[in-house]
Amino acid sequence: MNEEQLADKSNQEILVHLMENYGDMVLRVAFTYVKQRQIAEDISQEIFIKCFKSLDTFQNRSSYQTWLYRITVNYCKDYVRSWSFRKLIPLSVIHRDSNPNYDSVVSHVVKQEENRLLFNKVLNLSVKLREVLILYYYEDLSIPEIANILGVKPSTIKTRLHRARKNLKEGIEGGILFEK
Template sequence: MDREEKDDILEKIMIEYGNELVRLAFSYVKDAETAKDMVQNTFIKCYQNLDSFRFDAQIKTWLYRITINECKDYLKSWHYKMVQVKSLINVTTKSILPSTEKTVIDKYDNEEIKDTIFSLPKVYREVVYLYYYESLNSEEIAKVLDISVNTVKTRLRRAKKRLESMIKEAELNGR
């Protein structure tokens, strides 16, 4: 494959999957700019390895896999851990009073549900995100995460139960 072909393919891939991949990365790193960086790294790796892609699998699942791996690597990195420590220090040193922005955001059910989903353990959060927000089926999720279809179904079922109990608890607490 010559350079021009690779450039054309990459451009099409970026247009078609860019926004989806940013949303996927955001579900892991919870920061818009970092998510964009992760997707940029994904596209770089995609371009570098396009010659070796056999097109046996769907390119979408391949891109999801690269993005998830990028995010997982980032979350294990020293840089991320230091950012988390600094953030924790900043939060604990600030005033306890909730910000106006937070108060407004808390009024919207969508935001509360998103927060509830983000509070799930990673193994549940990733299947919920891929299933409900990216509309992948169980088989596609299994390929992306490199787990069995039954594991995907089990995690989805357990995530739904956890979400249900978390939402009921929030309603009881007057949220």
């Protein structure tokens, strides 16, 4: 269902569409902020409640996806500011569903472990670097889209991406990523 078709639907139908198409995205973004799956799930529910209550105010100046990203990022930032958590260790890492072809079980396990270690390294970045990295690489958003969502200039996004990549590279080259 495209954006034009959604305009003719009821708020309940629009909400169902948004939850089905963007629910995983909302959960991943929330997880990048709080680093705990259960809390991220609770936040996701709150975001969709807020979205439902705000559907009448949607003005079609952006896509529903961009609008939902903006609500998600703003809600997560407010949550992090209001909640006193620091240095939480994630119990699991959220991965996109995928079914890649691996040569063997061993290579599959090694690849999963490498991805887990890399994602944990990403989670150790500052929120500003982490959110840009997640939106760019995990959500496949463009620099202008991220700038619009976060309310900053595209040059700021480029700088944050550069710093995030540099920090990750230093961690990998220094062996930090592969330490236990």
